[in-house]
Amino acid sequence: MRFSKLLLPAFVLLFLAAAVLGAALFVPYSGFGKETFVDIPKGTATRHMATLLRQAGVIRFDWQFLLARAIRKDARLQAGEYRFHTAASVWTVFDRIVRGDIFYHQVRVPEGHNMFDIANTLEKQKLIPAEVFLKVARDPALIRDLDPQAPSLEGFLFPSTYRIARHTTAEQVCRMMTDEFRRVWKELNPAPETDIHTIVTLASLVEKESALPQERPQVASVYANRLRKGMRMDADPTVIYAALLENRYRGAIYRSDLDKNHPYNTYRHAGLPPGPIANPGRAALEAALRPAETKFLFFVAKPDGSGAHEFTTDLTEHNKAVLNYRRGAPQH
Structure with a gap:
């Protein structure tokens, strides 16, 4: 009987401790505010990760993350930039970092952009400094097998929308784009003798x-x-x-x-x-x-603002089209 009286409080304490730890690990953080991004550089210690997450408002206490680490001591935490847009439990946060569920930036390269435009886009999105990208883009090594005459990667950085994670290198981005060019070029099925x-x-x-x-x-x-x-x-x-x-x-x-x-x-x-x-x-x-298959040798924009052109076969007709364009007169 006396043993039972001692066991009951111990059981209650154990239950309460389990409830507290369970809440600490599995209940979404009620103090989460707005969407935030947390950048975890390669080589970051677990303790510093916990601090970064707390400072960003993703978790309440450092020790919660360290507790998750103690339970999953063999898990490999992955570096990268993580986006948190809703309240999550520490366990969920920890699991995302183990899975490497990093955030990818959508980088759109429109048709006709040159390497300078791409460099500026990457810099504006704070992914890669423009000069760092241009240094790689000026080196044609990545497409030397395709075009031995190429002075740079210009022309081979294929226009598309790319998913790029923070800390992706300029070399990796250029390879993504040149690989996409290779894929499209193959689909176009050029003749073997094509220059x-x-x-x-x-x-x-x-x-x-x-x-x-x-x-x-x-x-x-x-x-x-x-x-x-x-x-x-x-x-x-x-x-x-x-x-x-x-x-x-x-x-x-x-x-x-x-x-x-x-x-x-x-x-x-x-x-x-x-x-x-x-x-x-x-x-x-x-x-x-x-x-x-045409005999056109000239073209000039039409003055109607449509983006269309007037195509001509000789200089006299071309000069007339140019004059009409400058006057803003309709084409006949």
């Missing part, structure tokens, strides 16, 4: 000069016809790209830019520029591979 350097460079011009998808094969035909005749491309985007390469682009093209004797200036040099001037999408690549 990929010429096609990707041509496609980059098509991408920059055509706002309407349906016009891309025609724009490609203009440049293909000019190439066959040994004419200059006379493409404004190449002048802009030359200025970007020399860090002198001021948001518009000036006479000094047109007069600049730069290899990418297609007003000064016949044929295509030394390499792509942007990263073309699938439709532009397809247009460059299979341009429309």
